[in-house]
Amino acid sequence: MAHKIGRQTIVIDSPVSVSGSAAVGGKKEGEGPIGADFDFINEDSRFGEKTWEKAESKMQELASAAAVKKSGITMPEVDFIFAGDLLNQCIASAFSARKTKVPYIGLYGACSTFAEAVGLAAVFADGTAKHCIACASSHFCSAERQYRFPLEYGGQRPPSAQWTATAAGAAVISAKEKPPYVKAVCFGTVEDLGINDQNNMGAAMAPAAASTLSQFFRDTYTDPTDYDLILTGDLGAVGAELLQKLMEKEGFPLGKNYDDCGLMLFDREKQQVESGASGCGCSAAVISGHILPKLRCGELKKVLAVSTGALMSPTSVQQGETIPGVAHLVCFSSEKGGIF
Amino acid sequence: MAHKIGRQTIVIDSPVSVSGSAAVGGKKEGEGPIGADFDFINEDSRFGEKTWEKAESKMQELASAAAVKKSGITMPEVDFIFAGDLLNQCIASAFSARKTKVPYIGLYGACSTFAEAVGLAAVFADGTAKHCIACASSHFCSAERQYRFPLEYGGQRPPSAQWTATAAGAAVISAKEKPPYVKAVCFGTVEDLGINDQNNMGAAMAPAAASTLSQFFRDTYTDPTDYDLILTGDLGAVGAELLQKLMEKEGFPLGKNYDDCGLMLFDREKQQVESGASGCGCSAAVISGHILPKLRCGELKKVLAVSTGALMSPTSVQQGETIPGVAHLVCFSSEKGGIF
Numbered sequence: 001m002a003h004k005i006g007r008q009t010i011v012i013d014s015p016v017s018v019s020g021s022a023a024v025g026g027k028k029e030g031e032g033p034i035g036a037d038f039d040f041i042n043e044d045s046r047f048g049e050k051t052w053e054k055a056e057s058k059m060q061e062l063a064s065a066a067a068v069k070k071s072g073i074t075m076p077e078v079d080f081i082f083a084g085d086l087l088n089q090c091i092a093s094a095f096s097a098r099k100t101k102v103p104y105i106g107l108y109g110a111c112s113t114f115a116e117a118v119g120l121a122a123v124f125a126d127g128t129a130k131h132c133i134a135c136a137s138s139h140f141c142s143a144e145r146q147y148r149f150p151l152e153y154g155g156q157r158p159p160s161a162q163w164t165a166t167a168a169g170a171a172v173i174s175a176k177e178k179p180p181y182v183k184a185v186c187f188g189t190v191e192d193l194g195i196n197d198q199n200n201m202g203a204a205m206a207p208a209a210a211s212t213l214s215q216f217f218r219d220t221y222t223d224p225t226d227y228d229l230i231l232t233g234d235l236g237a238v239g240a241e242l243l244q245k246l247m248e249k250e251g252f253p254l255g256k257n258y259d260d261c262g263l264m265l266f267d268r269e270k271q272q273v274e275s276g277a278s279g280c281g282c283s284a285a286v287i288s289g290h291i292l293p294k295l296r297c298g299e300l301k302k303v304l305a306v307s308t309g310a311l312m313s314p315t316s317v318q319q320g321e322t323i324p325g326v327a328h329l330v331c332f333s334s335e336k337g338g339i340f
Numbered sequence: 341m342a343h344k345i346g347r348q349t350i351v352i353d354s355p356v357s358v359s360g361s362a363a364v365g366g367k368k369e370g371e372g373p374i375g376a377d378f379d380f381i382n383e384d385s386r387f388g389e390k391t392w393e394k395a396e397s398k399m400q401e402l403a404s405a406a407a408v409k410k411s412g413i414t415m416p417e418v419d420f421i422f423a424g425d426l427l428n429q430c431i432a433s434a435f436s437a438r439k440t441k442v443p444y445i446g447l448y449g450a451c452s453t454f455a456e457a458v459g460l461a462a463v464f465a466d467g468t469a470k471h472c473i474a475c476a477s478s479h480f481c482s483a484e485r486q487y488r489f490p491l492e493y494g495g496q497r498p499p500s501a502q503w504t505a506t507a508a509g510a511a512v513i514s515a516k517e518k519p520p521y522v523k524a525v526c527f528g529t530v531e532d533l534g535i536n537d538q539n540n541m542g543a544a545m546a547p548a549a550a551s552t553l554s555q556f557f558r559d560t561y562t563d564p565t566d567y568d569l570i571l572t573g574d575l576g577a578v579g580a581e582l583l584q585k586l587m588e589k590e591g592f593p594l595g596k597n598y599d600d601c602g603l604m605l606f607d608r609e610k611q612q613v614e615s616g617a618s619g620c621g622c623s624a625a626v627i628s629g630h631i632l633p634k635l636r637c638g639e640l641k642k643v644l645a646v647s648t649g650a651l652m653s654p655t656s657v658q659q660g661e662t663i664p665g666v667a668h669l670v671c672f673s674s675e676k677g678g679i680f
Contacts, residue, residue, distance in 0.1 A: 001341045001467045003468060008443050050659075053655055053659060079344060089426075089448065091651065091652070091655065097529075104530050105449075105456060106448045106651075108424065116445060116446070123463070124463065127342070128350060188444070189444060190434060190444050311435070312429065315486075316393065319390075319391050321431075324434060324438045
C-alpha cells in the first residue's frame with residue numbers, strides 16, 4: 001500500500017508498473033530530435049477533425065488506445081482514467097474519455113498534469129485498481145488562440161517564450177511485475193516568486209520544480225547522483241538554467257544528468273521555438289514516447305520525471321496576478337528492487 | 341486499504357472520517373432555506389476582493405481554513421489538498437492553495453468536483469495520508485461572465501436554466517475514528533445522451549447521475565431503500581425529474597428519500613432561480629454545511645451524495661458538440677460499521 005514518507009513523498013509499495021505507453025504528435029514534433037519515438041504523427045495537426053480542439057481530443061484518444069494496446073489489455077479492463085489538458089474546462093480530456101466508458105477522474109495541473117495523473121494512477125494501482133490510464137495533451141493552435149492571440153495574427157515572440165507542443169502522451173499504470181516501475185511520487189506545493197510575465201513561463205515554474213525536487217531528496221535521503229536522469233517537464237532554456245541555480249542553493253546541484261523535456265522535443269536552432277517546448281503534451285509525450293521505453297529496456301535505470309505547471313489564466317494575468325507554479329514528481333525505475 | 345468491488349465502486353476499509361467541514365456563501369445563498377448552515381456569508385459577494393475571480397479564491401481559503409479549524413488540526417498538518425472550480429484553468433483553487441504550502445492536486449470535474457475531491461481524499465486517507473482537504477467553489481458573477489454574458493447585459497433566462505451558486509465547501513477527510521465516515525466512493529463514466537442546450541444542464545447531467553447511482557447499487561448489492569438520503573449535486577427541477585424517470589427504468593426507483601442540492605440551496609419561488617442552483621459550490625456547500633453536520637449528530641445515518649458535472653465549454657458548444665455529463669458518488673455513514 002502506498003505510504004507517505006517525510007513531508008510530501010509517497011512510496012509505492014507493491015509492484016506498480018507502466019505496462020504500456022504511447023505518444024502522439026503533430027508535424028513539427030515529428031520533425032524534432034525525438035520524432036522517431038512518436039507512435040503516431042499527423043501531418044496537418046488536425047487529426048481528421050474540423051477544429052483544433054477536437055483534434056486535441058483525438059490525440060488523447062489515439063495515445064490512450066495505443067498505450068492500452070501495448071499493455072496487452074483492452075479498454076474495458078481499465079479501471080480509471082486520470083487525464084487533463086490546458087483547454088478551458090479541460091474539454092480535450094472529457095470528450096476523449098466519453099468514448100471509453102471507463103470511470104473518468106478529470107485533472108487540472110496545467111503542464112504538470114502528466115506527472116499528476118501518473119502519480120494518482122500509481123497510488124490507485126498500489127492496491128485499489130489493476131489498470132489506470134494517465135493521459136495529458138496540448139495543441140499549439142488551440143492553446144495559442146485561447147491564451148494569446150488568434151493564430152492568424154502571427155504576433156512576435158520574445159526569446160523567453162515557449163512553443164506549446166502539439167502532442168499527447170498516455171501511460172497505462174498497472175498492478176503488475178513488469179519494468180519500468182513507479183517507485184514513488186511527490187505531489188508539489190504551489191510556489192510563487194512573483195513572476196508576472198506570461199512570456200516567461202519557465203521562470204514562473206522553476207521555483208516549483210526546485211521545491212518539489214529538493215523536498216523529494218530530503219524525504220528520501222537521496223540526492224541527484226542517485227539517478228541516471230532528472231527530467232523536468234517544460235522549463236525551457238530560461239527555466240532550466242534558473243532551476244539549476246536554485247538547486248545549487250538548495251544544496252542539491254543537478255549535474256550533467258539533468259535535462260528538460262522542453263529542450264528535447266524540438267531543435268531550438270532549426271525549429272524556431274525560442275526557449276523550448278511547453279504544454280501538458282510536452283512532458284506527456286517525451287516521457288511516454290522517449291523515456292519510458294528506455295527504462296523498459298534498461299538503458300535508463302532510475303529516473304525522476306518532474307512535470308511543471310504554470311497556474312494562470314488570461315483572466316488572472318489581466319487582473320494583475322503573479323504566476324504561481326506547481327510541480328509533481330514521479331520516480332521511475334527499471335528494476336523492482338527498492339531505491340530508498 | 342481501499343479496494344474495488346464490482347465495476348466501479350471503491351470500498352474504504354479503514355475508518356476514514358470527515359473530521360471537519362465548512363461552507364461559505366454569498367448574500368443570496370444566505371437568504372435561502374439553508375442560509376443558517378453557512379459558516380460565513382458575505383453581503384456583497386466580493387469577500388473584500390477587487391474582482392469576482394479573486395473573491396472565489398477567497399471563498400475557498402475561508403472554507404478550507406474553517407474546515408481545518410473544526411477538525412482540530414492546523415494547515416501544516418494537512419497532507420494534500422484536492423480542489424477544483426469552474427474558472428478557466430481553475431485559478432480559484434490554485435490561488436487559494438498557494439497560501440497553504442500544502443501539496444496541491446488540482447481537479448476539474450465541472451460541478452462534480454466536490455465528490456471527486458472527497459472520493460480521492462478518502463482513497464488517500466485509507467492508508468496513505470492522515471488528513472486531506474477536499475474543496476470546490478463557484479461564483480455566480482465569475483461563472484456568468486465566463487460562460488454566458490457580461491453581468492451587466494441582464495439576459496433573459498429560460499425556465500430550465502440554473503443559477504450558479506456563489507459558494508464554497510470544504511471538508512477535511514482524515515484517517516480517524518469519528519463520525520461521519522466515508523464508506524465508499526464511485527467515480528463515474530462520461531455519459532452523453534445528446535443534449536446540446538446549455539440552458540438545460542440538468543438534462544445533460546441526469547444520465548450521468550443515473551449511470552453512477554445504478555452502477556453503485558449493482559456493485560454493492562444495495563438499493564435506494566438502504567439509504568436515508570440520496571442526494572444529487574445540482575440537477576435542478578428539470579434534471580431531478582429526469583433522473584427519477586431514468587432510475588425507475590434502471591430498476592432502482594429513488595422514492596421519497598431523494599433530493600437535489602440544486603433544489604435545497606434557494607427558494608425557487610421567492611429567489612427567481614428558475615430550475616434551481618448549480619455550480620461546483622452548490623453541492624460542496626450543501627454537503628459541507630447542511631448534510632455532514634446531520635450525519636455527525638446521527639440525524640442522518642446513510643447518505644449517498646452524487647455531485648454531477650456538465651463537461652462543456654463555450655468553445656465546445658460553439659463547435660456544435662453535445663454536452664456530456666459525469667457524476668461521482670460518495671457514500672457517507674454516521675456509523676463505523678459496514679453497510680455492504
